Amino acid sequence: MQASATEIWVIIAVLGVGTYLIRWSFLGALGDRDLPNWMLRMLRYTPVAVLPALVAPLVVWPAATGGNADPARMAAAAATVAVGVLTRNVMLAILAGGITLAGLLYLL
Structure with a gap:
């Protein structure tokens, strides 16, 4: 058409x-x-809900592998989450995930 x-x-x-x-x-x-307090409380959770929804498909079904699961990317995501939860430092979490991904892609 x-x-x-x-x-x-x-x-x-x-x-x-x-x-x-x-x-x-x-x-x-x-x-x-002014927005009601209950709405302001709910809006605080928007980035926390949206970011994982954007990142998860790229980790589980990466385009670089044709949509197949990749252990290097899974490990990098796990390292990023672990360091982020333990240290509560975004930059350290990103650095840990990047180093893990680069190292595992080199080794594998």
Whole structure:
């Protein structure tokens, strides 16, 4: 199916208006109001929930191996989590994961 130029521009315009309205619903409608405490508590957990959802597929099914599980990446993820939990230091956790990944990729 071939779309005409007019159809493509209409789709782009509709998607642009839709994304604008989604952003406006938070910034324009709620921007000058104080949010309830229960909502602020819930919003604190958003990065903690989103980051693992973005990283987990890259660890479990990496594109570098064609979607197959890779022990080096699994070990690097485990080292990153372990160091992060034990030290509560993001930079040390990243460094531990990077060193583990590089070392295991070299050895394996």
